Amino acid sequence: MDFDFTPEDEAFRAEVRDFLKRHLPKTQTPEALAEWQKQVRAKRWVGFAWPKEVGGGGGTLSQQVILKEEMAKAKAPALGTCFMGLAWVGPSIIEYGSEAQKQKFIPDILDGRYQWCTGYSEPGSGSDLAALSTRATRDGDEYVVNGQKIWTTIAMWSQWMILLVRTDPSTESKHEGITCLLVPMDTPGITVRPIKNMSGGSIFAEVFFDNVRVPVENRLGEEGQGWRVTVSALAHERSSIAEVAGLQRSLEELEALARKTRKNGRPATQDRGVRRRIARADARVEAMRLNGLRFLTKQLKGEAVGPETSVNKLQRAALEIELGELALEVQGAAGVLDREAAPEKGKWQRMALSWPEVVIGGGTPNIQRNIIAERILGLPKDP
Amino acid sequence: MNFGFTEEQELLRSEVRKFLDESCPLEMVRKITEEATGPGFSREHWQQIAELGWLGLTIPEAQGGVGLGWVDLVVVLEETGRSLFPSPLVSSTLAAHAIRRFGSAAQQARWLPPLADGTAIGTLALLEEDGAPGPAGVRLAGRSAGKGLTLTGEKHFVGDAAAADLFVVAFRRGKSKELGLAVVERGTAGLAARDLPGIDLTKRVGRIALDRVRLDRSAVLAKGSTAAVAHLFDAGALAVTAEAVGAGEAALQLTVQYARQRIQFGRPIATFQGVKHPLAEMYVDIQSFQSLVYYAAWCLDHGHADLALAVSRAKAYASEVLPRIGIDVVQLHGGIGYTWEYDAQLYLKRAKWVRPAFGDADWHYERVASLGGI
Numbered sequence: 001m002d003f004d005f006t007p008e009d010e011a012f013r014a015e016v017r018d019f020l021k022r023h024l025p026k027t028q029t030p031e032a033l034a035e036w037q038k039q040v041r042a043k044r045w046v047g048f049a050w051p052k053e054v055g056g057g058g059g060t061l062s063q064q065v066i067l068k069e070e071m072a073k074a075k076a077p078a079l080g081t082c083f084m085g086l087a088w089v090g091p092s093i094i095e096y097g098s099e100a101q102k103q104k105f106i107p108d109i110l111d112g113r114y115q116w117c118t119g120y121s122e123p124g125s126g127s128d129l130a131a132l133s134t135r136a137t138r139d140g141d142e143y144v145v146n147g148q149k150i151w152t153t154i155a156m157w158s159q160w161m162i163l164l165v166r167t168d169p170s171t172e173s174k175h176e177g178i179t180c181l182l183v184p185m186d187t188p189g190i191t192v193r194p195i196k197n198m199s200g201g202s203i204f205a206e207v208f209f210d211n212v213r214v215p216v217e218n219r220l221g222e223e224g225q226g227w228r229v230t231v232s233a234l235a236h237e238r239s240s241i242a243e244v245a246g247l248q249r250s251l252e253e254l255e256a257l258a259r260k261t262r263k264n265g266r267p268a269t270q271d272r273g274v275r276r277r278i279a280r281a282d283a284r285v286e287a288m289r290l291n292g293l294r295f296l297t298k299q300l301k302g303e304a305v306g307p308e309t310s311v312n313k314l315q316r317a318a319l320e321i322e323l324g325e326l327a328l329e330v331q332g333a334a335g336v337l338d339r340e341a342a343p344e345k346g347k348w349q350r351m352a353l354s355w356p357e358v359v360i361g362g363g364t365p366n367i368q369r370n371i372i373a374e375r376i377l378g379l380p381k382d383p
Numbered sequence: 384m385n386f387g388f389t390e391e392q393e394l395l396r397s398e399v400r401k402f403l404d405e406s407c408p409l410e411m412v413r414k415i416t417e418e419a420t421g422p423g424f425s426r427e428h429w430q431q432i433a434e435l436g437w438l439g440l441t442i443p444e445a446q447g448g449v450g451l452g453w454v455d456l457v458v459v460l461e462e463t464g465r466s467l468f469p470s471p472l473v474s475s476t477l478a479a480h481a482i483r484r485f486g487s488a489a490q491q492a493r494w495l496p497p498l499a500d501g502t503a504i505g506t507l508a509l510l511e512e513d514g515a516p517g518p519a520g521v522r523l524a525g526r527s528a529g530k531g532l533t534l535t536g537e538k539h540f541v542g543d544a545a546a547a548d549l550f551v552v553a554f555r556r557g558k559s560k561e562l563g564l565a566v567v568e569r570g571t572a573g574l575a576a577r578d579l580p581g582i583d584l585t586k587r588v589g590r591i592a593l594d595r596v597r598l599d600r601s602a603v604l605a606k607g608s609t610a611a612v613a614h615l616f617d618a619g620a621l622a623v624t625a626e627a628v629g630a631g632e633a634a635l636q637l638t639v640q641y642a643r644q645r646i647q648f649g650r651p652i653a654t655f656q657g658v659k660h661p662l663a664e665m666y667v668d669i670q671s672f673q674s675l676v677y678y679a680a681w682c683l684d685h686g687h688a689d690l691a692l693a694v695s696r697a698k699a700y701a702s703e704v705l706p707r708i709g710i711d712v713v714q715l716h717g718g719i720g721y722t723w724e725y726d727a728q729l730y731l732k733r734a735k736w737v738r739p740a741f742g743d744a745d746w747h748y749e750r751v752a753s754l755g756g757i
Contacts (some may be wrong), residue, residue, distance in 0.1 A: 001454050001681050002385045009384075062384055255757050269757045272749075279751035280703070283675065283696040290674035293386040300384065311667045365657070369663035377639050377662055379653040 003293075004084045009062050016070045019043065024074055036077055037112060046080035047090065047110050049237070054094055054106050061299055064237040072245030081112035084153070088230075089116045089162045090181070092294070096221040105160075114159035117185070119149040119207060120230070126151070127367050129164075130174045130227060134209060136165035136181065140186070143167070143181060143219070145189075145212040154360075155192045155205040158185050163214075164226050171224075178226035182218045189213070199353035239303045240292035240312045247285045247316065250323050250351070254278065257344065258330050268330045277326050281319055288315045307375035310368040317359040324352035388458065396458045402435065403466040409726050416469050416584035422546055423578070423587045424470040430701045433501030437472060442479050446495035447581070450686040453618075455674060457625040464629030467729055469559060469585040471543035473505045473622050478505025480618050481551045485564055487605035494549060506547040507615060508538035508567075508591055516742040518553075518612045523593070532603055534565060534596045544589025545578040551604070552593070553612045564607030564615075565598055572596070583736035585729070617691055620698040620704050620741035621679050627701045627737045628676055631669040634712045634730035638662060641716055658715055665708050672700040679726035699747035702738050709734030 005013070023039045025032035040046055043057075049064050050056020059067065071079070090109045093101055108114065125131040134147025145165055155161070161183045168177030185192070185282050189212035194202040221229040255278060258268040268274050291312050295305045328335035328350035339346045359365065371380040388396070407415075407428060415425050432438060440456050442448025456476065463472060479498040482505075483491055497503035511520055523536035534554055541550070550567045567574055573596040603614035604611070639662060642653035652658050675697035682690040709731035713720035719729040738744070 001387065001389075001677065003681070005384050058577055065384075077546070138467075255755070258757065275752040275757060276745070276748045278757060279699065279748035279755070282755060283700045284671065286678075286693075286696050287675050287700065289669035289670060290386065290678050293384070294674060297385050297387045301387075311670050314664075314667050314673065366660065370656070372663035372666050373659035374655075377635075377666060379639065379643065379659050379662065380519040380651060381654075382656070383650075383654060 005062055008061075009066060012063050013066045013070060016067055020070060020074045020076060020283075024076055033077055037081060040079050041111065046112075047086060047106075050081065050090065050094060050106075054102060056109050061237045061296065065239050065241050065296060068237075068239075068241045069245065072242060072249075075249070080110065082109045082115060084118055084162075085109035085116040089118070089160075092162065092220060092229055093182075096180075096216075096225075100217070101220065105182070115154055115157050117152050117155045117158035117161045119152055119155075119161045119163035119183070121149065121151045123145070123148060123150050127364055130178065132164055132166060132178065134163075134165050134170075135169070136167050136179060136214070138167070139213075139215075141216050142213045143179075143216065145181070145183075145209045145214060147209050149207040149209075151204045152192075152196075152207050153204045153343065153357075155185070155207050156194050156202075161185055161207070162220070162230075164230060165301045167223050167226075172364055177224055177226045179223050180220040180226035180229040181214050182220055183214050187212050187214065189316075197354070197356070199350060201354075203357060211357050237296060238292070238299060238309050240288055240297040240309070240316070243312070243316055244285060244292060247288070247319055247323070251278070251281055251285055253347075254323055254327055254330070255279075257327055257348070261330050261332075261343070263330055263332050274326070274330060277322070281322055281326070284315055285317055288319075291315075307371045310371045313368045314372075315360065317365050320351075320355040320358050323347060324355055328352050388454075392455060392458050395455060396462060398435070399437070399459050399462040400465070402431070402631060403468055405597050406431065407466060407468055409467065409729070412467050412469055412585060414728070422485045423543075423547065423584070428468075429470060429501055429504075432470070432472065433499070438475060439479075439495075439499030441476065442483060442495050442499045443491075446483075446491055448479075448495065453680040454619070454677070454684055456622070460622055460625035461629040461632075461673075464626030464733075465633045467557075467585045467630060467633070467733060471506065471546050471587070473626065474542035474547065475504050476504035477542075477552045477615065477619055478547075478549065481507065481564060481615055482566065482604065484614070485604040485606040485608075486566075489601070490566070490604060497548075503548040504543065505549045505551065506541055506543050506548050507531060507619060508541045508544075508550045508552045509612065509615060509619075510538065510540045512537065512539050514540055514739065516746050517616055518562055518609045521553045521554070521555055521612060525556055525563055525565065527557070528597060529644075530600050531604045532565060532598045533598070534567070534593045534598065536593055538591045538593070541576070541589050541591055543578075543587045544576045544591055545587065547576065550574075550591060553615075560609065562607070562609045562612045564604040564611055564692045566602050566604065567593070567596060567598065568602075571598075578633075581736070583732040585733065586736045588736075595660040613691075614620075616741050617694045618683065620694050620747070621676065621683065623737055623740045624672065624676050624683075624694075624697050624701045625680070626632070626707050627733075628669060628673045630730055630733045630737070631665070631701075631705055631708055634708060634727070635662065635665045635669060637726060637730070638665075638712050640717050644716075661711050661715065665711065668700070668704040668708070672697055672704065675700055679730050692751060695742075695747040695750040695754070698742060699751060701745045702742075702744035702747065705734040706738050 025036045047056035048059040052058040122132050136143040136145045163181045163183050167179040171177035189210040191208040192205050261268045298305050313363045338349050436449045439448030440451050444450040482494050526533045548569045552565045573594040576591040578587045581588045627744050642658050645652045679693035679697050682693045713727045716727050719725050
């Protein structure tokens with residue numbers, strides 16, 4: 001057991017710290033943020049894990065962790081602006097795309113020229129994603145798409161969509177007959193309708209497809225291979241370091257809130273229940289950090305890491321909910337207020353009303369429990 | 384960066400598991416522990432595990448031990464916990480740890496070799512009648528008497544009290560705030576030790592009474608102090624939580640096997656999410672406090688300043704979730720889980736023994752909060 005990094009890795013950490021000291025934006029103005037993006041792009045930290053030959057940084061697993069850790073500590077802005085492009089569209093294109101597709105899309109994703117959105121979920125296929133029914137039929141050199149997607153995050157601000165469609169409804173397995181298309185959002189026949197969520201904002205939308213024509217050259221991977229294409233195998237580090245850093249920060253902010261708030265007539269930090277719940281969250285965030293290091297250790301040894309990451313997804317889901325709830329309880333009567341009337345301008349109200357983005361987004365907690373039960377404990381699949 | 388075990392540690396794990404599976408399966412655990420007048424453990428096993436090096440695992444080679452660390456010890460304890468192995472191993476290891484860490488060279492040379500080779504069994508005697516953990520709970524008076532010390536009072540919740548040959552007793556020096564640690568040997572005039580009936584038959588708990596026990600100065604550990612007593616609570620909490628990992632995993636596996644075989648409504652009950660999901664949650668919790676245990680053990684080995692916080696996170700988490708796991712395990716089995724003959728009850732009882740040992744969830748969460756600065 002050894003929590004030290006190699007001298008080469010520590011040299012990289014020193015380089016990161018030095019860079020952050022010099023280039024971390026001092027203000028959040030658009031100009032300052034644009035300058036930051038220019039600098040990190042030149043440094044090849046955007047797409048840091050991607051191969052150098054496509055313009056990525058070629059970073060190793062341990063360097064990825066160090067970079068994320070130092071970035072989180074410094075509260076640095078994100079690396080790159082094309083969030084979904086960097087998270088999974090790019091990796092899928094790198095692995096399954098043609099040379100032409102790589103040249104067309106990868107530089108734009110790295111430079112953040114526009115946003116990508118992800119057309120996966122449908123009204124009839126959420127947790128059961130492979131049951132999707134948006135249909136694409138071949139017509140000469142084009143696919144004609146009809147159907148509907150939903151919960152499509154930032155669809156209204158995106159120029160491109162990675163879209164899963166059913167090209168063959170007759171296959172025995174629902175995982176077959178699915179094809180992946182790359183679709184410009186300004187194609188005639190696409191209608192985007194934002195969905196207002198319970199926090200009052202809109203981050204995702206419904207997207208309707210009415211005889212939308214997509215050139216065959218925009219297909220990613222082979223026809224019928226779409227399911228495999230979306231489960232990209234690129235070596236992402238799975239240490240959860242970024243999520244843990246975010247939760248550590250939320251917990252620190254919650255402690256600060258408790259220090260300056262009186263609950264039931266005395267300082268909230270003297271309330272036994274509040275103290276216990278903060279400590280309880282602290283133990284779980286630390287467990288997540290250490291679980292993540294165990295996953296990373298496996299990856300560094302060249303072993304596959306898969307279903308065990310659901311442990312941290314479940315821990316994180318519970319914590320995202322708990323921290324928002326605890327903050328409102330600490331606020332007491334003021335917890336019912338919102339926006340500028342609420343403590344800290346309603347920051348905690350937003351957290352208490354927006355956790356579903358994290359908790360539901362990447363697979364609901366019950367889906368994570370199924371993954372653990374079936375793939376780790378070896379229990380039978382759901383009927 | 385390597386948050387995993389070495390090949391040697393994996394080998395140690397498989398050796399320990401092999402011995403326990405062969406020599407002390409649960410039928411044997413029951414036979415040893417259910418015997419009303421028995422000692423609660425097997426002298427034969429005790430001698431065997433001494434020869435295998437488990438008793439001297441963290442004792443230096445110069446004193447007849449193996450000279451390994453707490454990360455290695457955690458490997459052994461996860462397995463003894465998995466098997467619910469009935470023995471004073473944890474008690475004796477903790478006593479040896481106290482003497483090694485806080486004793487003089489002469490004291491180490493006197494007591495560590497017999498603890499390493501199993502001819503002596505040691506235990507810690509820290510708690511008093513109210514069971515308050517930590518240095519604050521120690522009130523037993525140690526009065527200077529000539530060049531020695533006189534101890535008078537009672538120690539409660541002493542692990543393996545009836546079996547122990549030597550007791551590491553925490554006492555308060557006169558009226559001062561400073562604590563000390565004394566080694567009291569069985570047979571010393573004024574010392575009486577007995578076990579009490581307990582829920583978990585695989586863990587013996589007792590009480591000792593000290594009536595003007597006179598000790599020579601050489602019996603007082605040279606570096607015994609309030610901080611030393613605090614450290615022993617940390618070490619104890621870590622040891623029992625390491626065993627709790629193994630016990631939790633075994634309870635989960637038992638229930639997983641049952642759920643796959645038990646047919647109701649024409650299918651294995653493991654196909655129902657009402658059964659699957661609690662089992663998945665158990666896995667999440669056990670994995671998580673296991674990670675906390677591993678890190679705490681690493682902190683102990685490396686003298687890391689995080690030790691107290693790391694231990695409290697691990698013990699608080701385990702104390703909170705393990706009793707619930709014990710209950711769920713019995714519940715998911717249905718009626719069979721309630722019977723004496725079925726093994727689920729053994730884990731439920733271990734969970735109840737673990738809960739308060741070396742501080743419960745309330746005590747450790749409170750310490751996490753204090754150490755975290757709130």
